[in-house]
């Protein structure tokens with residue numbers, strides 16, 4: 001017979017041991033952004049289930065008091081967050097020595113989690129949302145408390161298992177195994193859609209991890225500044241004919257979104273020396289980047305915004321202008337007034353288009369929040385109408401010579417879902433891609449991912465600024481700027497990184513590198529830790545990378561052998577990293593493009609200066625990258641084939657990639673045409 005006293009006695013890690021009394025409701029600090037209410041849609045039966053699910057964390061003595069409180073949270077906010085269990089005040093990633101733990105990894109992951117929830121870093125810190133409108137560290141504050149406790153007791157002989165924010169428990173493993181293994185939002189195939197997932201999230205059984213939110217590896221908007229800088233710079237070279245040694249001086253980039261990740265666009269355009277106008281409907285987000293210096297000016301009038309942009313273009317001076325308003329209004333003005341835009345994109349949260357990610361035209365941000373809360377019947381149609389108009393405007397600008405690219409926010413898919421089938425290459429469905437290119441398909445795939453260049457990152461766990469300077473310098477010394485133009489860009493990036501003041505939150509750095517570059521830098525850092533030059537370092541990467549993510553509308557958009565709809569690569573990457581002993585491995589559904597649209601994974605590796613970690617670096621980092629390059633090569637991507645040929649040569653006797661033979665197009669065409677002609681007869 002089950003009784004709660006027996007259950008309590010069976011556990012040594014539990015909430016009641018952390019508090020003498022039920023903790024008081026923390027005060028909500030004014031000015032800290034709150035997540036919009038996720039519209040409540042559960043049936044009475046499911047509501048009972050959600051309540052019982054949340055009470056699983058709570059000792060019986062508090063059920064009477066917390067059940068109505070949790071129900072109120074569910075009815076009014078659409079989720080049970082368990083606000084009462086949030087630690088009061090400002091959470092931030094502190095120096096590792098300030099955390100308790102039985103192993104360095106347990107302490108290191110506490111730094112990372114707290115950084116993901118920092119008021120300065122997180123989008124909706126009270127709702128545990130780090131970025132991308134819905135990307136959460138875990139589902140609720142009860143989980144947060146338990147995770148922290150588990151990380152404190154975790155030893156080198158154990159692995160913490162995290163299922164969609166829920167700490168399932170500690171299980172015996174070995175020092176060679178990951179210390180933490182995470183999945184977020186994974187669904188069984190026939191239920192793998194936003195509706196079923198939303199119900200699961202409201203029931204408290206699934207978490208949207210985005211990428212580095214639920215993978216605990218977010219490093220603030222800096223994480224995407226480098227990628228955005230490379231994307232727009234290469235768009236300029238490839239589409240506007242700018243020579244490889246020049247920048248975007250005098251060129252206009254128009255886009256939208258000044259949120260968690262999209263907030264990087266202003267900084268990136270300034271580093272690339274161009275002129276940017278970025279539309280944003282939420283003034284508080286503009287304010288954040290203005291204070292940070294990543295935006296230089298706010299204007300709420302399109303004519304004025306384009307006038308100032310033009311003046312800067314003429315003087316070849318860089319500026320990032322925030323247009324406070326709807327992007328569709330901004331583009332209407334550009335089309336009606338024949339404004340020349342060189343590069344055009346969008347970074348509203350279209351992966352969660354009906355959940356608050358995209359604001360319809362004609363209403364304010366505050367009005368959209370109210371419509372979202374009340375579940376207004378016409379809200380979806382307003383969004384669809386705006387998306388269709390947005391598409392028409394993009395099309396008009398492209399017809400006049402603008403280069404438009406989808407910047408990984410599922411914009412093209414959202415337009416298709418809003419009823420525009422002509423956006424598909426085949427005019428019917430997205431299986432063959434869209435008429436406009438995604439940035440990976442056109443730029444990042446062939447120029448970076450196919451070589452293995454991807455967003456490698458590290459956090460100096462000491463919290464010491466000096467450590468960051470030393471690691472920047474050491475990383476720079478590992479790059480040969482003469483090898484390829486990509487290396488020159490990366491060299492310049494790291495050379496100027498400190499000057500560009502990119503750090504928000506922990507002392508972290510992003511740097512695009514290929515397999516060998518990442519391995520050499522990690523080995524160099526681990527030696528520095530061993531020699532006492534720096535404190536321990538967390539090494540990781542964005543899931544948005546060469547090998548970690550299967551996403552036909554984004555990371556694998558330039559896979560053209562039909563395997564773009566499969567997810568074998570991401571799963572192998574995750575499993576291979578676990579087998580090779582990364583400290584943390586994470587696998588998520590959705591990422592930047594929404595539930596059912598991607599499977600994505602990442603890792604964390606704590607550099608503690610040991611030779612054990614040297615071995616993991618040598619085994620795991622080349623695999624993490626080259627698994628992706630090998631798959632891209634098998635899809636007949638030319639630059640990956642070249643990279644794989646070189647790899648087989650330099651790693652003879654240790655690694656070996658299967659490389660495709662290339663069939664003659666004419667021979668295949670002729671054969672198939674003849675066969676089909678016969679079939680018709």
Ligand SMILES: NC(=O)c1ccc[n+]([C@@H]2O[C@H](COP(=O)([O-])OP(=O)(O)OC[C@H]3O[C@@H](n4cnc5c(N)ncnc54)[C@H](O)[C@@H]3O)[C@@H](O)[C@H]2O)c1
Pocket residue numbers: 123131132133224227256257258259260261262263279280281282285325326327328347348349350351352357358359360361407408409410544591592593
């Ligand atoms: N390309 C990449 O590498 C990459 C990386 C991370 C995220 N993403 C994707 O980019 C999108 C944005 O990410 P984020 O973290 O910045 O999300 P976010 O929700 O924090 O920011 C999006 C911003 O767009 C604004 N917005 C919404 N509708 C608007 C409209 N019609 N006009 C003007 N502004 C509007 C919102 O107010 C919000 O501030 C997401 O879909 C995310 O998945 C892409």
